[in-house]
Amino acid sequence: MLNIVILAAGQGKRMQSDLPKVLHPIAGQPMISHVVATSRQLQPDRIVVVVGHGAAQVKAVLDPEDNLSFVTQAQQLGTGHAVQQALPHLVQTEGSTTIVLYGDVPLVQAQTLVRLREATPSGGLAILTEQLENPQGYGRILRNDQDAIVGIVEEKDATPEQQRITEVNTGLMAVDSRNLQRWLAAISNQNAQNEYYLTDIIALAAADGVAVQATQPQAPWETLGVNSRRQQATLERLWQREQGYRLMDQGVTLADPERLDIRGNLRCGTDVFIDVGCVFEGDVTLGDGVVIGPHCLMRDAQILSGAHIKAFSHIEGAVVGEQASIGPYARLRPGTQLAPSVHIGNFVEVKNSAIGQASKANHLAYIGDAAIGKRVNIGAGTITCNYDGANKHQTIIEDDVFIGSDSQLVAPVTIEQGATIGAGTTLTKNAPQGRLTLSRSEQKTIFGWTRPKRP
Numbered sequence: 001m002l003n004i005v006i007l008a009a010g011q012g013k014r015m016q017s018d019l020p021k022v023l024h025p026i027a028g029q030p031m032i033s034h035v036v037a038t039s040r041q042l043q044p045d046r047i048v049v050v051v052g053h054g055a056a057q058v059k060a061v062l063d064p065e066d067n068l069s070f071v072t073q074a075q076q077l078g079t080g081h082a083v084q085q086a087l088p089h090l091v092q093t094e095g096s097t098t099i100v101l102y103g104d105v106p107l108v109q110a111q112t113l114v115r116l117r118e119a120t121p122s123g124g125l126a127i128l129t130e131q132l133e134n135p136q137g138y139g140r141i142l143r144n145d146q147d148a149i150v151g152i153v154e155e156k157d158a159t160p161e162q163q164r165i166t167e168v169n170t171g172l173m174a175v176d177s178r179n180l181q182r183w184l185a186a187i188s189n190q191n192a193q194n195e196y197y198l199t200d201i202i203a204l205a206a207a208d209g210v211a212v213q214a215t216q217p218q219a220p221w222e223t224l225g226v227n228s229r230r231q232q233a234t235l236e237r238l239w240q241r242e243q244g245y246r247l248m249d250q251g252v253t254l255a256d257p258e259r260l261d262i263r264g265n266l267r268c269g270t271d272v273f274i275d276v277g278c279v280f281e282g283d284v285t286l287g288d289g290v291v292i293g294p295h296c297l298m299r300d301a302q303i304l305s306g307a308h309i310k311a312f313s314h315i316e317g318a319v320v321g322e323q324a325s326i327g328p329y330a331r332l333r334p335g336t337q338l339a340p341s342v343h344i345g346n347f348v349e350v351k352n353s354a355i356g357q358a359s360k361a362n363h364l365a366y367i368g369d370a371a372i373g374k375r376v377n378i379g380a381g382t383i384t385c386n387y388d389g390a391n392k393h394q395t396i397i398e399d400d401v402f403i404g405s406d407s408q409l410v411a412p413v414t415i416e417q418g419a420t421i422g423a424g425t426t427l428t429k430n431a432p433q434g435r436l437t438l439s440r441s442e443q444k445t446i447f448g449w450t451r452p453k454r455p
Contacts, residue, residue, distance in 0.1 A: 008103030009052025020054030028263025078195030
C-alpha cells in the first residue's frame with residue numbers, strides 16, 4: 001500500500017504575492033498540479049494534500065477527479081507538524097509506505113520516486129539526498145563511522161564542522177507508515193526555529209536501530225524548490241530546456257532549445273523544425289516535416305504533415321492541413337479547419353470556418369463562420385460580415401470562386417461555384433454560378449472643386 005503526502009500549506013512570503021506559493025506556474029501549470037500529476041503515475045492508494053494559506057484557492061485548482069484528500073494545517077509549525085495532520089487519512093497497514101513530497105518542488109520525476117520507494121527498507125525509511133559543492137541553505141546528512149545515516153541537521157542548528165558537509169537533504173522521503181506515526185509523536189520543537197522538523201525522525205529511526213537508506217534523483221534539477229520569483233524563473237528555464245532536449249532526442253530540430261516554451265503537451269512527427277521564441281499551450285500536434293517559424297503561439301492545435309507556419313502567427317483550436325502555408329502574422333481562431341495546400345497570409349484572421357483544398361486568402365482579410373470550397377481566391381481586404389449585433393450568420397463560398405479585393409460579404413449569403421465578385425463589392429444577396437457580381441456606386445469627377453487650405 002502506498003500513501004503520498006504533499007505539503008502545500010506555506011504562504012511563500014518571498015514571492016511577494018497574494019497567490020498561494022504552490023499555485024504559481026511552471027510550464028503553464030500550478031506547481032502543485034505538477035506534483036499531483038507525478039504522484040498519480042505511481043498509482044498510490046491515498047494522496048493527501050496538506051493545505052493552509054489560501055486553502056480554498058488550492059482546492060479549487062486541483063482536479064476533483066484526482067480523488068484527493070485535503071487536511072488543514074492551521075498553524076505553520078513545521079514540516080513534522082504538517083505531516084502529523086495527514087496521519088488520520090493514511091493507510092497504515094503492515095508494509096505500507098508513505099512518500100512525502102512538497103507542492104513547491106514541482107519537477108521531481110516519477111522514476112525518481114519509484115527509486116525512492118524501492119530503496120525503502122522494511123520498517124525503515126529512505127531519503128533523497130544530493131552532493132552539492134555549495135550546500136548553503138540545506139540540511140546536512142549526518143553519518144557515523146560506518147557511513148550509516150544517523151540524522152539530519154538543519155543549517156541554522158549545524159555546527160561549523162557540520163556546515164562543511166556537502167551531502168544534503170532534499171526533503172523528499174519514503175517511510176514505513178506505521179513507524180512514521182510513532183516517530184512523529186516523539187519529535188519536539190527544541191531548535192532554532194521552534195518548529196517540528198520532519199527530518200528529526202531520521203535520528204529517531206537510527207536510535208531504534210532501523211535502517212535509513214539514501215538514494216539520489218536522476219537529475220539534480222528535480223529537487224529544486226521555489227521560494228522566490230527568481231527561483232521560479234530559474235526552474236522554468238531548466239524545465240523548458242529539458243523538454244527541448246527530449247524533443248531533440250526524438251529527432252526534432254530546434255533553432256535554440258533555450259528559447260522554447262511548452263506549457264502543455266507537444267507531440268511531434270519526424271523532421272519537424274521549430275524556430276526561436278515559440279510557445280505551445282494545451283495539446284499541440286505537429287506532423288512530419290512541419291516547419292514552425294519564429295515567435296509563433298499555438299494552443300490546442302493540430303498541424304498536419306508538411307505545413308509551414310511562418311513568423312508571428314497565432315493558432316488556437318484549429319486544424320491546419322497538409323502542405324498548408326500560414327502567415328506571417330496570421331491568426332487562426334477556434335473552429336478553423338484548413339484542408340491541404342491552403343494559403344493564409346499576412347494579417348488574415350480565420351474563425352470557425354472550413355476552407356477547402358488549395359484555397360487562399362493571402363492578405364488582410366477576415367473570415368468568420370464560413371464554409372469555403374476548393375481553389376477559392378479571397379482578395380485583400382475582404383471580410384465576412386457574420387455578426388448582426390445579436391447572432392452569427394454563415395457565409396458559403398463554393399468551389400473555384402474568385403473574390404476581388406475590398407469586398408464585404410454580408411451573411412447569410414451564398415456565392416455559387418465559379419462566381420466572380422468584383423473588387424469593392426458589398427454583397428447582400430446570393431451570387432449566381434459562373435457570373436460576375438459587383439456593386440459599385442457611380443464614379444464622379446467634380447469640376448471646379450478646390451482642396452481646402454490652411455488659413
